Amino acid sequence: MTLSETQQKAARARLCRVGLRPTRQRVALAGLLFGGNDRHVTAEQLHGEAMARGIKVSLATVYNTLHQFNNVGLLREVVVDPSRSYFDTNVSHHHHFYFEGESRLQDVPGHEIAIDSLPEVPKGSEVSRVDVIVRLRARPGSSDR
Amino acid sequence: MTLSETQQKAARARLCRVGLRPTRQRVALAGLLFGGNDRHVTAEQLHGEAMARGIKVSLATVYNTLHQFNNVGLLREVVVDPSRSYFDTNVSHHHHFYFEGESRLQDVPGHEIAIDSLPEVPKGSEVSRVDVIVRLRARPGSSDR
DNA sequence: ATTTGTGCAAATCGTTTGCATCTGA
DNA sequence: TCAGATGCAAACGATTTGCACAAAT
Numbered sequence: 001m002t003l004s005e006t007q008q009k010a011a012r013a014r015l016c017r018v019g020l021r022p023t024r025q026r027v028a029l030a031g032l033l034f035g036g037n038d039r040h041v042t043a044e045q046l047h048g049e050a051m052a053r054g055i056k057v058s059l060a061t062v063y064n065t066l067h068q069f070n071n072v073g074l075l076r077e078v079v080v081d082p083s084r085s086y087f088d089t090n091v092s093h094h095h096h097f098y099f100e101g102e103s104r105l106q107d108v109p110g111h112e113i114a115i116d117s118l119p120e121v122p123k124g125s126e127v128s129r130v131d132v133i134v135r136l137r138a139r140p141g142s143s144d145r
Numbered sequence: 146m147t148l149s150e151t152q153q154k155a156a157r158a159r160l161c162r163v164g165l166r167p168t169r170q171r172v173a174l175a176g177l178l179f180g181g182n183d184r185h186v187t188a189e190q191l192h193g194e195a196m197a198r199g200i201k202v203s204l205a206t207v208y209n210t211l212h213q214f215n216n217v218g219l220l221r222e223v224v225v226d227p228s229r230s231y232f233d234t235n236v237s238h239h240h241h242f243y244f245e246g247e248s249r250l251q252d253v254p255g256h257e258i259a260i261d262s263l264p265e266v267p268k269g270s271e272v273s274r275v276d277v278i279v280r281l282r283a284r285p286g287s288s289d290r
Numbered sequence: 291a292t293t294t295g296t297g298c299a300a301a302t303c304g305t306t307t308g309c310a311t312c313t314g315a
Numbered sequence: 316t317c318a319g320a321t322g323c324a325a326a327c328g329a330t331t332t333g334c335a336c337a338a339a340t
Contacts, residue, residue, distance in 0.1 A: 058322045112264035119257035125281040136270040203297045
C-alpha cells in the first residue's frame with residue numbers, strides 16, 4: 001500500500017522546512033523514514049522497501065537522498081560497519097548498541113551513557129560529536145534469550 | 146633502509162606467540178607496525194610504506210595480514226570512516242579522536258574518558274567492546290593553532 | 291612432503307558520477 | 316521557463332577471492 005495523505009503532508013512540510021524540494025521520490029522516502037518509529041536503514045534496505053511499496057526510485061537517488069537528508073540534519077549517519085553505511089532517523093542526542101552478529105543497531109538514549117571527563121581537545125579543534133558504540137555479541141550458552 | 150636485526154627477532158617472536166607462521170612478509174609488516182610508536186594505518190598506507198622500504202609485498206597480502214593480525218589481537222580495527230578501514234597498533238583500552246577534515250586518528254587513553262552508567266545490555270548479549278569516538282573539526286577562525 | 295602463505299589479476303560490492311531527460315516552482 | 320532532480324549505466328575505490336606457484340615446517 002502507499003503512504004497516507006497525512007504522512008505525505010508531514011513529509012512535504014518536513015522537506016520544505018529544511019529547504020529541499022518536495023519531489024515525488026523525496027516525499028515518498030521521507031514518508032517511509034519518518035512515518036513511524038525511529039529506524040536505522042542502509043541505502044539498499046530503503047530502496048528495497050520503496051520498491052516493495054511500489055514507489056519508483058532508483059538506487060542512485062536513494063543514495064543521494066540519504067546524503068541530502070543527512071546534510072540537512074534529518075538523518076544521522078552512523079559508522080559502525082566498514083562495509084555498509086547506516087542512517088538513523090533519530091537525530092537527537094543518543095548512542096548505539098551494535099549487534100555484531102546480526103549487523104543490527106539499537107538506540108541507547110543519550111542520558112543512559114554519561115561521559116564524565118572528556119580529555120582535553122587538541123588546539124585548533126572543537127568537538128563535532130561524540131559517538132559511543134557498545135558492540136555486543138551473543139552471549140555464549142544462550143539461545144538468544 | 147631495511148629493518149634491524151633486533152626488530153626482526155621481536156617481530157618473529159610476536160608472530161610465533163600468536164600462532165602465525167613468521168613468513169618474510171609477515172615479519173616485515175610486523176616490524177613496520179610494531180617497531181616504534183603506536184600507529185593507525187590503512188592497508189594502502191602500510192603497503193606504500195613497505196614498498197618505500199623495498200619490502201616486496203602485494204596489497205592483497207597486506208590486507209590478509211592486517212586481518213590476521215586483527216584476529217589474533219595484535220591489531221585493532223577502528224571504524225570511523227565509511228570509506229576506509231584503520232588498524233590501530235595500540236590494542237590496550239583506549240578511545241579515539243578523529244580529525245574529520247584530515248581523516249586522522251589520535252589515541253585517547255582509556256582512563257581519560259570515564260563512562261559511568263552503561264545502559265542495561267539486552268538479554269542474551271554481552272558487551273564485546275565499547276568504542277568512543279570524539280569527532281573533531283577545525284575550529285573556525287583558527288589557522289590550526 | 292605436506293601444509294600454509296603469497297602474488298597476481300579478476301571479481302565483488304557498496305557507492306558515486308556523468309549526462310540526457312524529466313519535473314516542480 | 317529553467318534550475319534543480321532523477322535514472323541509468325558506466326566508473327570507482329576499497330576490499331576479497333581463485334588459483335598457480337613458492338616457502339615454511
